[in-house]
Amino acid sequence: VDNKTVGIGNKVTVQEKGRKTQEVFEIVGSTEADPLENKVSNESPFGQALMG
Incomplete structure (x- = not known):
């Protein structure tokens, strides 16, 4: 997988515009989703936006 492709199993680092802090999210299947674990x-909708 090249670094421009995002899919299930990938971790994505997100930095909100105008902020210095970053958060890492992992793309998972719907049965594994856990917002407390990112x-x-x-x-x-957020997962689809991260995958482009």
């Missing part, structure tokens, strides 16, 4: 479903 695991985002590939079917969620």
Whole structure:
């Protein structure tokens, strides 16, 4: 997988515009999603946006 492709199993670092802090999210299947663990479903709007 090249560094421009995001899919299930990948971790994505997100930095909100204008902020210095970053958060890491892992793209997972819908049954594994856990917002407290920053695991985002590939079917969620946020997960789909991260995957492009």
